[in-house]
Amino acid sequence: MVPIQKITLHKLRMQMKNPFQTSFGTLQNKELFIIEIEDGEGNHGYGESVAFTEPWYTEETVWTTEHMLIDFLIPLLMEKPINHPREITERFSVIRRNNMAKASIEGAVWDLYAKRKGISLSEALGGSQQTIDVGISLGIAPTTEELLSRVQEKLDAGYKRVKLKIKPGFDIEPLTEVRKKFPTAQLMADANSAYTLDDLTHLKRLDAFNLMMIEQPLGHDDIVDHAFLQQAIHTPICLDESINSFEDARKAIELGSCKVINIKIGRVGGLTEAKRIHDYCAEKGITVWCGGMLEAGVGRAHNIALTSLPNFTVPGDTAASALYWDQDIIKPEVMVDNGEITVPTGRGIGYDIDHEAMEKFTIAKKVFEF
Numbered sequence: 001m002v003p004i005q006k007i008t009l010h011k012l013r014m015q016m017k018n019p020f021q022t023s024f025g026t027l028q029n030k031e032l033f034i035i036e037i038e039d040g041e042g043n044h045g046y047g048e049s050v051a052f053t054e055p056w057y058t059e060e061t062v063w064t065t066e067h068m069l070i071d072f073l074i075p076l077l078m079e080k081p082i083n084h085p086r087e088i089t090e091r092f093s094v095i096r097r098n099n100m101a102k103a104s105i106e107g108a109v110w111d112l113y114a115k116r117k118g119i120s121l122s123e124a125l126g127g128s129q130q131t132i133d134v135g136i137s138l139g140i141a142p143t144t145e146e147l148l149s150r151v152q153e154k155l156d157a158g159y160k161r162v163k164l165k166i167k168p169g170f171d172i173e174p175l176t177e178v179r180k181k182f183p184t185a186q187l188m189a190d191a192n193s194a195y196t197l198d199d200l201t202h203l204k205r206l207d208a209f210n211l212m213m214i215e216q217p218l219g220h221d222d223i224v225d226h227a228f229l230q231q232a233i234h235t236p237i238c239l240d241e242s243i244n245s246f247e248d249a250r251k252a253i254e255l256g257s258c259k260v261i262n263i264k265i266g267r268v269g270g271l272t273e274a275k276r277i278h279d280y281c282a283e284k285g286i287t288v289w290c291g292g293m294l295e296a297g298v299g300r301a302h303n304i305a306l307t308s309l310p311n312f313t314v315p316g317d318t319a320a321s322a323l324y325w326d327q328d329i330i331k332p333e334v335m336v337d338n339g340e341i342t343v344p345t346g347r348g349i350g351y352d353i354d355h356e357a358m359e360k361f362t363i364a365k366k367v368f369e370f
């Protein structure tokens with residue numbers, strides 16, 4: 001059993017070092033919840049919520065996360081005892097979607113479970129990789145020169161894959177320049193649904209850049225048009241926004257809508273569902289990699305543990321804390337050495353919470369005792 005005696009929602013506001021620009025807007029201040037669960041025996045499990053303050057990536061926001069946690073998910077979690085964190089997906093299935101809210105608390109139970117067993121979260125999940133490869137996702141840059149210098153800097157730092165954000169009007173030109181300057185770099189592009197099938201002729205031109213993949217070129221909820229597009233282009237399509245569950249992944253793979261899936265724990269509703277998608281993709285020969293949501297340290301630690309599963313073969317978006325934050329909320333912070341992270345072997349997420357830093361960024365706190 002995983003006894004739960006106390007749940008604390010720490011609401012944090014953290015300022016990003018550099019604004020992150022996508023085809024929808026710019027992110028500078030991040031609000032998030034750290035969910036802390038205590039078993040009354042000295043163990044603390046931690047999870048992090050990843051919804052943004054505005055619903056442009058998925059429909060969830062920081063505010064809906066709080067509403068779901070307080071009014072539905074915490075009461076459901078406490079309805080009867082949990083024997084294994086694996087049971088939570090099923091328990092939460094009476095609530096439609098709200099996957100990021102679900103994942104935030106499910107992750108905290110997984111961490112608590114691993115800590116109680118005295119094993120790492122990676123081990124609890126069945127991870128086998130001791131080091132993981134790391135890539136970087138770059139926001140849209142103000143100029144092509146600036147983009148080239150950012151790519152150069154990240155490749156020099158050892159990052160093993162560079163993801164560029166593209167949108168109509170900012171695609172062929174920057175990709176041409178980046179490819180010219182870095183002919184052998186592992187490059188990919190993410191459109192965050194900025195195109196439609198009307199852009200088919202234009203999208204075919206992207207085949208010239210030898211990209212590892214193009215992420216979510218079409219509708220955020222589409223798998224049909226993507227299947228048509230995948231037939232028409234050579235570049236592998238990677239789905240991000242369209243895959244919110246194991247069932248979505250199964251259907252997309254059956255339809256031939258993608259060759260790659262970007263697994264984000266929050267988007268699919270937790271570690272259990274993420275692992276299920278990973279296992280299914282391994283069986284079907286579909287490549288997976290772990291995306292990021294500009295998380296602080298707790299969320300990154302969960303991503304690192306997940307990425308230690310064997311079918312995570314493409315470098316993930318788990319870049320170093322120092323690229324995002326002046327000060328992170330974990331100790332040590334996430335360090336990337338020549339494009340690799342050593343998967344921690346300590347109990348649970350394997351990083352300690354920097355309580356002082358967490359207090360500093362806390363803007364509200366709610367405690368539930370049972």
Ligand SMILES: O=C(O)CCC(=O)C1=CC=C[C@@H](O)[C@@H]1C(=O)O
Nearest residue numbers: 022057137291292293294295317
């Ligand atoms: O967490 C990171 O380092 C990368 C984040 C990232 O690329 C994204 C996060 C959230 C929305 C998007 O802009 C983008 C993505 O779609 O993967």
Ligand SMILES: [Mg+2]
Nearest residue numbers: 190215216240
């Ligand atoms: Mg994406």
